[in-house]
Amino acid sequence: MTPIAASAETGQPLAADAPFFIVMNAGSGRQQADATRVVLERELGAARRRFELRVVDDPRRLREVARDAAAAARAQQGVLVGAGGDGTLCTVAHAALDANCPFAVLPRGTFNYFSRDHGIPADPEQSTRLLLDARAYPVQVGFVNGRMFLVNASLGLYPRLLEDREIYKRQFGRSRLVALWSALSTMLKPHRHLRLHIDHEGSTQELRSSTLFVGNNRLQMEQIGMPNEARALEQGLLVAIAPRPVGRLLHLWLSLHGAAGRLSDSEHVASFTFTHITVTHPSRKRRLIKIATDGEIAKLQMPLEFRVSEKPLLLLKPEPAVAEANRS
Incomplete structure (x- = not known):
């Protein structure tokens, strides 16, 4: 059994006040970014959880913004969150892996294979609420060259x-x-x-x-x-x-x-x-x-x-039984 498989049943709990650093690709339009901010303020605000939303208008800056947000998440024992489709999530996840900080997902793409495979709901309210009580589980990632x-x-x-x-x-x-x-x-x-x-x-x-x-x-x-x-x-x-x-x-x-x-x-x-x-x-x-x-x-x-990858990505997701039921 691989190290990832061996530890996949037990997730790491987060600190009750862990802040969220959210990186969102605005490629789908400002309207979606504004709607995401409203949901974050309502759901995370009600729980009195601190968050910071960084909207990227220029896709060429996504990697840089993700790295800066990952550094902040690591320094403050927080969570780096990617909001977007699989391509955006991969870029933000890479920054989380490099910074050794937990990663979370707010699905905003067309196919959302990554989030669906891990039982993360596509509904904005549900995926945002999941941030508040999910544990971090190790998941496998691949590399081609770097x-x-x-x-x-x-x-x-x-x-x-x-x-x-x-x-x-x-x-x-x-x-x-x-x-x-x-x-x-x-x-x-x-x-x-x-x-x-x-x-x-x-x-x-x-x-x-x-x-x-x-x-x-x-x-x-x-x-x-x-x-x-x-x-x-x-x-x-x-x-x-x-x-x-x-x-x-x-x-x-x-x-x-x-x-x-x-x-x-x-x-x-x-x-x-x-x-x-x-x-x-x-x-x-x-x-x-x-x-x-x-x-x-x-x-x-x-x-x-x-x-x-020899090192797994620590992903916030539902517990295994719930994640399996949510896959679609």
Whole structure:
């Protein structure tokens, strides 16, 4: 049993007067930020708990603001809170991990895989009230090179899907339907297959695929129909998934299979679990390559090292039985 799994049943209580330092990405609009402030003042104010809301208007400053808030949380024995979607939460969580302070979540995204997987309610009032009596539990996070991810990391076609999705969102708004339509459109476009070398447990294998997807979220694994891989995450492992080289129509069929929760039934998908792998590209050994981590795109230099973090993130969430009942 891993150290995280061994201590996952008992959370750490917080001081009754621990302050909250909340970092919110205002990318979804000022109206949502103002509504969040009203809820915080009502729920935390009624409990006489001190909080500080830092709204980030420029996404380029999110990392800096998160680090400053994390330093304040550590100095005052408080909690760093991220308010936003999975990408925002990952950036703020990374600051909490570096500062060794507890982390909490106010979900404000479209899919909210991280918060849903840990049983944190999407309702603003409920997630805010949870801050007052939740314990801090250790949860697993992953890294690719120096970049952390809570939900997943990928290279190849998947980052392209995310880039196209952002274009569609700017044109048609943020919704799951828009995200689905964008994905279908991208899947029907021509795409190249990567030729990757993967060093895993002392051996090297060659993998040809349109994308390499590394998952760290039970809910997402279960939804695409890979329950065995979902259970592996609870054992301190990450999951690598790669579709075998196929044409565009079959690739689309695989995506629809995943959307229907039946991806594990397909013989056209390779998967394995690991704690650490190194990925190289024979023709791009030292070049930059696009990586998506929790919906955010970055360019990282080959080789890529995917690994489970040795240090867990301390997350405020419901007790395990309640969290499991809340997952959806």
